[in-house]
Each structure stands twice: as structure tokens, then as C-alpha cells.
Amino acid sequence: MTASKGPLRLGTRKSLMATTQSQLVADELSQRTGYAVELVGVTTEGDVSKALLAQIGGTGVFVNALRDRLLAGEVDFAVHSLKDLPTGPADGLTLAATPRRDDPWDALCGHAKLDDLPRGARVGTGSPRRVAQLRRLRPDLDVVPIRGNADTRLGKVTSGELDAVVLAHAGLRRIGRLDDVAEVFGPERMLPAPGQGSLALECRADRADLIELLGTVDDRATRAAVLAERTVLAVLEAGCSAPVGTYAAEVEQELHLTATVVAADGRREIRLSASGHPDRAEEIGRDLAHRMLAEGADQLMGERDIEPR
The missing domain is CATH 3.40.190.10 (Periplasmic binding protein-like II)
Incomplete structure (x- = not known):
């Protein structure tokens, strides 16, 4: 597949980390498809606010401005850190690809x-x-x-x-x-945020050609793992600033998922695991989250206090 038009416009936050990881995606996409990709820097609320994420809402503060540019047609697709992406669907947009996950720890x-x-x-x-x-x-x-x-x-x-x-x-x-x-x-010491180490490529849902193009960098194992992790977060109705840690990985064609909710003072923890076929990733995450709720996870999440004691 070779480019017949101008370069694809990739929306990214302007930080060094964001532009670095976006450039990695751009290079891989160009290598696989022949399309040129140019980075378009976007400033988000999370980049300009000095408040703690929990105070400004956490969920969406790094992605909303990028999504606005997508919907307006000012960029073709955006690269997010998946852990910053809200778990609910975004009207008019789709998660087109999750490239191979980097180290999540x-x-x-x-x-x-x-x-x-x-x-x-x-x-x-x-x-x-x-x-x-x-x-x-x-x-x-x-x-x-x-x-x-x-x-x-x-x-x-x-x-x-x-x-x-x-x-x-x-x-x-x-x-x-x-x-x-x-x-x-490692996971026995500290479970990462759902989707940590993963990137999300998002574009407009009505761009079937672009969805197919971006799909060339999608990694099936990563998509299943992060779907299980993010489903836990969604069912717990917890945002990306909640004290929820999850990690899923495929081992010998079995998806293993572990999740934890820890009280703000660290004194109580609910930590459970589940496993099943990767095709059941969403079901595995949903069932595990319901088990955590049955053990009182919602009460632990309600005890939020990130001020120094």
C-alpha cells in the first residue's frame, strides 16, 4: 500500500514522552503501509493545569483536546497513552489499533x-x-x-x-x-494502571479506510489484555485516577488477569485473579470486577486521600 495523497496527520500531546512514542508509531505505520506521517502537536488540559489529576477529574484531561481535533477533521488519527483513555465509548470515534505493548511496570x-x-x-x-x-x-x-x-x-x-x-x-x-x-x-509488588505501557490509536468511526490502515499495527494479544484490564476499571466505575491496579497477559493461549483495589492508607487490599481464553477478555474482566465489588471494592475506592499524612 503506497500513499496517493499527502501525509497522514497524527495528533499528539507535545511532551517529550508523547512525541517520542507517537514518532515510534509513525515510523512503524510508514514502514508497514508506505504512508508518510507527520506529527501535529496539541496542548491538552492535563498539560496546562497545575492541579493534581484527581482534582481536575483525571479521566480525559489528556485526551479531550485531541479528540476535538479528530472530530473537527484537523488531524487524521491520534496516539494516546492507553492508561489516559476513558473506558467509555467516545461518540464518533473508534479505537483502531493497540500496538504491541511495552513493559507495563x-x-x-x-x-x-x-x-x-x-x-x-x-x-x-x-x-x-x-x-x-x-x-x-x-x-x-x-x-x-x-x-x-x-x-x-x-x-x-x-x-x-x-x-x-x-x-x-x-x-x-x-x-x-x-x-x-x-x-x-513487578506485579507482586505493584500492579500497574489498566493499559499502562500500551498505546491507543484513535480515529473517526466513519473513516473505514483509515481504520483498516491503522489496523496494520494492531497487536491481538495486547488488545485482549488491555480489554480485560479496562473492563475491570469500567465495571468498578473507576476513572484513571482511582487506586485500581490491573495486569493481564496471555500465557500458553490462556489470558491471566490480576486486579487490586487498595485503600488510600494502604491498610486494606482486595486482590483477585482470573483466567480464560483471550477471546473472552471482556467477560473475564467483568466477572473479576463483580467479584471485587462483592468483597467491598467500592468502599475502598471511596476512601480517597492522596494528601501526605
């Missing part, structure tokens, strides 16, 4: 592993999910709410303002900051 950036940090160490994160799981692992820590891009957050460690920060490992790899990583948290 969280990473502690600083000069020591979590268990080696001194009592009362100051650890920064803007995520209630990470706050709750950090407090479960180390209730003595002073968990500090922070905002800003990765470089800004890492700078707080360099300056001594914080002892460590928690960031997505995949994002750190994309911007070449793996030297800052002291520890990568």
Missing part, C-alpha cells in the same frame, strides 16, 4: 530501592493507585503528591527535594532515562 527512581529507603523518606507520585500501593508496602513513607513531566519529577530527586519518585518504566525507556531507575516493581 512502575519504576522507583532515586538512589535506593524501596526497602532500603530510610523511615519517613519522601517519595513523589501524582497517582492515587501508586500512593495506595506504596503505603501498603511502606506505611512509614511520606508520599508526596506531584505533577509535571518526567524530567520535572526526576529533577526533584536530583535537587534533594524528594528521595525518590515513581514513574512508568516504559516511558523512562522511551526518553532515555533508565539510568535513574533504582528498582522496577
Whole structure:
């Protein structure tokens, strides 16, 4: 397939991490289809607000401006971090592709592993999910709410303002900051956000030609895994700022899903697992979420407090 028109316009946030991951998608799409792709930078509410995500609503703050550009026809498709994408359908838009997932784990950036940090160490994160799981692992820590891009957050460690920060490992790899990583948290320590490490390619639902084109970079295993994870979030009626961690992966043609809800103070946790055929990803996620609700997950999610204690 070769291009007969001008380049495809890819809408992306303007941050280094966003443009880096969008360029990776553009390069792969061009390689597979022959189409040229140009990046169009878009400023979102999440980029300009200084408030914590939980305070400005969390869900949608990084994607709404991109979606407006899509619907207006100003860009052909957008690349989002899938964990930023609301779980509900968007009128007039479709999720055309989920490329092969990168590493989904969280990473502690600083000069020591979590268990080696001194009592009362100051650890920064803007995520209630990470706050709750950090407090479960180390209730003595002073968990500090922070905002800003990765470089800004890492700078707080360099300056001594914080002892460590928690960031997505995949994002750190994309911007070449793996030297800052002291520890990568596996699923037994910290479950990631639904869809973390995955990208979402979104376009208008009436662009059948473009949906087919973008589908060339879709990864079936990634789509099944993130569908299961995001279904848990949707059934729990929790936004991307909720203290919900999930991870699904296909092993020997079986999809394994684990999810957790942790109280804001880290003292209580509901953690359950399920498995089944990848074609049943949505059903697996829905059933697991209902089991969590039966054990009181909604009460734990209602106890939100990301201010330092």
C-alpha cells in the first residue's frame, strides 16, 4: 500500500514522552503501509493545569483536546497513552489499533530501592493507585503528591527535594532515562494502571479506510489484555485516577488477569485473579470486577486521600 495523497496527520500531546512514542508509531505505520506521517502537536488540559489529576477529574484531561481535533477533521488519527483513555465509548470515534505493548511496570527512581529507603523518606507520585500501593508496602513513607513531566519529577530527586519518585518504566525507556531507575516493581509488588505501557490509536468511526490502515499495527494479544484490564476499571466505575491496579497477559493461549483495589492508607487490599481464553477478555474482566465489588471494592475506592499524612 503506497500513499496517493499527502501525509497522514497524527495528533499528539507535545511532551517529550508523547512525541517520542507517537514518532515510534509513525515510523512503524510508514514502514508497514508506505504512508508518510507527520506529527501535529496539541496542548491538552492535563498539560496546562497545575492541579493534581484527581482534582481536575483525571479521566480525559489528556485526551479531550485531541479528540476535538479528530472530530473537527484537523488531524487524521491520534496516539494516546492507553492508561489516559476513558473506558467509555467516545461518540464518533473508534479505537483502531493497540500496538504491541511495552513493559507495563512502575519504576522507583532515586538512589535506593524501596526497602532500603530510610523511615519517613519522601517519595513523589501524582497517582492515587501508586500512593495506595506504596503505603501498603511502606506505611512509614511520606508520599508526596506531584505533577509535571518526567524530567520535572526526576529533577526533584536530583535537587534533594524528594528521595525518590515513581514513574512508568516504559516511558523512562522511551526518553532515555533508565539510568535513574533504582528498582522496577513487578506485579507482586505493584500492579500497574489498566493499559499502562500500551498505546491507543484513535480515529473517526466513519473513516473505514483509515481504520483498516491503522489496523496494520494492531497487536491481538495486547488488545485482549488491555480489554480485560479496562473492563475491570469500567465495571468498578473507576476513572484513571482511582487506586485500581490491573495486569493481564496471555500465557500458553490462556489470558491471566490480576486486579487490586487498595485503600488510600494502604491498610486494606482486595486482590483477585482470573483466567480464560483471550477471546473472552471482556467477560473475564467483568466477572473479576463483580467479584471485587462483592468483597467491598467500592468502599475502598471511596476512601480517597492522596494528601501526605
